[in-house]
Amino acid sequence: MADDPAVSLTGVRKTYRVGEPVHALDGVDLSLVDGSYTAVMGPSGSGKSTLMNLVGCLDAPTEGTVTVDGTDVTALSDRERTALRGDEIGFVFQTFNLMPRLTARENVALPLIFQGVDAAERGERADAMLGRMGIGDRGDHRPNELSGGQRQRVAIARALVTDPTLVLADEPTGNLDTETGARILDVFDEAHAAGNTILVVTHERHVAERADRIVHLLDGRIERIERVGRPGSAGAGGPADDEVTG
Amino acid sequence: MRLRESLRLSWRSIRGHKLRSTLTTLGVVIGIAAVITFVTLGVSLEAGILGDVDTGQTNRIYVWGSPAGEGGGPGEDAELIFTQRDVTELRNQSDVAAAYPWTPLPSESLTHGNDTVPIREGVIATGTEYVEADRVADGRRFEEGEREAVINPAAANRFEENVSVGDTVAVAVPGAGEVNATVVGVLETSEGQGPFEGFGEDPRIYLPADPYYLDLASEATDDPRYLSVVVEADDPRDVDAARDSARAYLESDASDAGDYLGGDLELTIQTGGELLEQIQDILDQVTAFVTGIAVISLVVGAIGIANIMLVSVTERTREIGVMKAVGAQNRDVLTLFLTEAVILGVIGAVGGVALGAVGGWAAAEYADLPLTYPLEWFAIAVGVGILVGVVSGLYPAWRAARTDPIDALRYE
Known part of the structure; x- marks a missing residue:
């Protein structure tokens, strides 16, 4: 895992036409190195969600190219994009989004x-x-029989089970209390240490500070990229999180 | 995604809403149950009536004369018009294998030993061939010209001591006293032997028209006549030819019956096959009517399934979004929802078949008919269930499949 990018965005523009054209993303260049841990921050309307949809192969850009694991997403059909998404992207959502009638094991599978x-x-x-994920004894439980933290662990397990190129987390601690949230962030740290490439979208500084670098979005552009905590070396996973107790 | 997986996942969703799924399938259950009940009843009725008029009797032709233009059932309003000479002449017509009279003997009671039971109908004077040999369980058929009788179990068992072969019974005839006959055969079942007597299980005793009817009638009139004649063709294929030659003879001046025909009386000649067709026609009409009603019920059932599937798609928008996010293709989502609708349809069909089978059994029991299940209709019902599922599930499944995962994941 040298520096061939797992995901890269080049001159990406996304325009929505709701009456007036709205530039949700307005020329974004970003590359996520294999094994890196990146956070995206920004106020609402800054284009976080759009960026996540594009990186997650849920959507195609209006202009520019998005490449995931060497494949240009822009050129793909809906069907091919879905297949690529299933193989290369693992999603973790704020609200867990587990299937309510399936057991933890079935959700992961x-x-x-x-x-x-x-x-x-x-x-x-x-x-x-x-x-x-430390919940090996919960395989037969339904989501409603699990605590919030356990649910999010199931969701992370589901995201990692396909051995994806990128784990995409959208406010993964947003629905959890501070203590549980910190534990979940530890899980991400462990995944990072194990070599997974992670992109976390958040508006909480302490969540973002777990990453190698923070991409600040504003009005659809990258305002600045901030290096934090660990020095560049991907996968090192040094304990640089003095703000958070875990 | 494999079919097994979609079956498993869909079944999980259905089980997740037991009450709702049950209510949803009710429309289909009721529709299918109605059809199965009535078709079972129809088939049982058919078996009850037509089972007797089996292939052995399709070579029979039933002949009677009744007032013109009334067209009732077999033998209805028939007049006494056929002489013994007519019967003998009919036997000589081309394509005719046998001809014999059929006429009920007026009677009051039947005596066996010291035991007397009333019998008003069911003493029948006819020819040997009328009782088919393989329907005699014990003994043999009577012979013409002999004082012999064949009795059915319903009549034989009415006495304290059952009548068996070799016993003598006495028939009390109004105005003529008692006539004796030796029982030479007991029938296997008590069903009627032909359409003139109906097909119910009633006590009956069969006697040769010669001597019983001829002797009795001769005492009252110089010109004894029979109510009706049964003509048999050699082979079911010759029935039409035999019918034509019988009609040609009877309507000619050469026949004694011909004297009465023309004017008010009309000759009716029906083959066993034609009788079958008439009964079949009535049953088919009833079945068509019930099927019509059931189709309405199935349409309502299908709308019910479609409606609940649409609700379900909306409810599970987020789940659809998650499935698509983790790599479910449109086709997979379509398959899942379509499978769910088909399962609902099939459950409805199977439930309907079960309920209809019970209903058919109850109806057959009530009407005292031999229960016969129309198995091909059971298969058709399940097919219809699948069809209802597909038709009602197609649009909701298509809506689910084209759900945009981005919107779906944001959906509250």
């Missing part, structure tokens, strides 16, 4: 269903991932 992985292997991989 869900992305593998759409990849055509057979049931036995799905179970094994899901169990292994739940174990790694």
Whole structure:
């Protein structure tokens, strides 16, 4: 994991036409190095969500190119983009977004269903991932039988189970209390240490400070990129988080 | 995604809303149950009536004369017009294998030993061939010219001591006293042997028209006549030819019956096949009517499923968004929702078949018919259930499939 970018955006522009054209993103260049941990901050309306949708292969840019693991997303059909998303992106949402009627194990295994992985292997991989998240004994529980922190761990397990190029987290601690949130951030640290590439979108400074660098967005442009905590070396995972107790 | 996975996931969603799913399928259940009940009843009725008029009897032709233009059932309002000479002559017509009279003997009671039971209908004077040999469970058929009788179980068992082969029974005939007959055969079942007597299980005793009817009638008149004649063709394929030659003879001046025909009386000649068709027609009409009603019910059921599926798609917008985010293709989402609708349809169909089978059983029991299940209709019902599911699920599933994951994930 040298410096070939896992994800890169070049001159990306996204325009919505709701009456007047609105430039949600207005010429963004950004590359996420393999194994890096990046946070995106910015006030609402700054283009955070749009950036996340583009990086997450949920949407295509109006102009410019988005490349994920060497594939130009812009040129893909909806179907190919969905397949790429399933293979290369792991999503973690603020509201967990687990399937309410499926058990924790089945939730973790869900992305593998759409990849055509057979049931036995799905179970094994899901169990292994739940174990790694420290909730190996919760596999048979439904989401409503789990605490908020446990739910988010299930969601992270689901995001990691496909061994994605990028883990994309949208306010992952937004629905959790400070203590639980800090524990979840530890999980991200561990994933980072294990070599996963992570992009966290947040408006909380202490969440963003866990990353290698913080990308500040304002009015659809990158205002500045701030290096924090760990010195550049990806995957080192040094304990530089003095603000947060974990 | 494999079919097994979508079945499993869809089944999970259905089970998640047990009450709602149950209510949703009710429309289909009721529709299918109505059809199955009535078709079962129809088929059982058919079996009850037509089972007797089986292939062995499709070579029979029933002949009677009744007032013109009334067109009732077999033998209805029939007059006594056929002589023994007519019957004998009919036997000589081309394509005719057998001809024999059929006429009820007026009677009051039946005596066996010291035991007497009343019998007003059911003493029938006819020819040997009228009782088919393979329907005699015990003994043999009577012979013409002999004082013999064949009795059915319903009549035989009315006495304290059952009548069996070799016993003598006495029939009390109004105005003529008692006539004796030796029982030479007991039938297997008590169902009627032909359309003139109806097909219910009633006590009946069959006697040769010669001597019983001829002797009795001769005492009252110089010119004894029969109520009706049964003509048999050699082969079911020759039935039409036999019917034509029988009609040609009876309507000619050569026949005794011909004297009465023309004017007020009209000759009716029906083959066993034609009788079958008539009954079949009535049953088909009833079935068509009930099916019509059931189709309405199924349409309502389908709308119910479509409605609940649309609600379900809206409710689960976020889940759809998550599935798409983790790599579900439009096709996968479409399959999931379509599978769910089809499962609902099939559950409705299977439930309907079960309910209809019970309903059909109850109806057959009530109407005292032999229960016969129309198995092909059970299969058709499940097919219809699948069809209802597909039709009602298609639009909701399509809506689900084209949900934009970005909007869906933001959906509250």
